[in-house]
Amino acid sequence: MQPKVRWTILLTLLTLSAGLVLFGDEPxxxxxxxxxxxxxxxxxxxxxxxxxxxxxxxxxxxxxxxxxxxxxxxxxxxRPRISDAETAEAFIARNWTLPPLSLPPPPPTAPPLPFSFLGKKFEDGIWEVFLGEQDNTYVVKEHDVLNQHYIIEAIHPPTMTITYTPLQQQQTLAIGDAQ
Incomplete structure (x- = not known):
């Protein structure tokens, strides 16, 4: 749109609005x-x-x-506005999640085995396993008792089964293949 045409339209609208203000009806x-x-x-x-x-x-x-x-x-x-309790609390944050169920405590479990596998030997049809615990070294066979809390139940490579006596729970220790 050319500037001359734009100014003509604006001046016409300004004149009309001024005329309405001065001579318009007074409703x-x-x-x-x-x-x-x-x-x-x-x-x-x-x-x-x-x-x-x-x-x-x-x-x-x-x-x-x-x-x-x-x-x-x-x-x-x-006068104060009349409000009821429901209207007053209409926008209060609410938590719709259920409270966590109180589960019974889990049963006690045996501590991790304190022994590490050092080696094994098969002699006269009996497996002997060498175990290490901190500075101590043990040579164990089936049905031996270690530290008054562990019983060697079975030695069947690649695993050895040990029972923790206070809880009567069995644990396994990897000892490698039978070679």
Whole structure:
């Protein structure tokens, strides 16, 4: 769009709006008068003297007060809103997840084996296994007791079965293939 055409349209719209402001109908005053009349009737229902309110055209208005009659004016208190408990708590955060079930404690388990496999030997049809525990070395066969808490139940390569005697739980230790 050319600047000359744009300016012509803008000036035409400006002239029309100025004409409406100056010569337009005054429906606003009629609406204001009906509002004033309804507030006057409400004031009369509540027992307030409506003659204390004046407007510049002689009609009564609750918007302007007569400063000399301050003693005769009654100030209406704002009533508190009525609310019930459900409305007051409408937007409170709620947790819809179920509480965790209290499970019984798990049964006790045997501690991990403190022994490490060092080697094995098969002699006279009996397996002997060499085990290490910190600075100690043990040579064990089936049905031997170690540290008063462990019984060697079976030696069948590639595993050895050990029973932890306080809980009577069996554990296995890898000892490698039979070679």
């Amino acid at each position: 606003r005053s009629e609406k204001l008068n009906s509002i004033v009349d309804s507030t006057t009737s409400v004031a009369e229902k509540r027992g307030i003297d409506a003659s204390n309110f004046k407007q510049s055209n002689g009609r009564s208005s609750p918007l302007q007060t007569n400063p000399t009659d301050k003693d005769q004016q009654e100030i209406l208190a704002i």
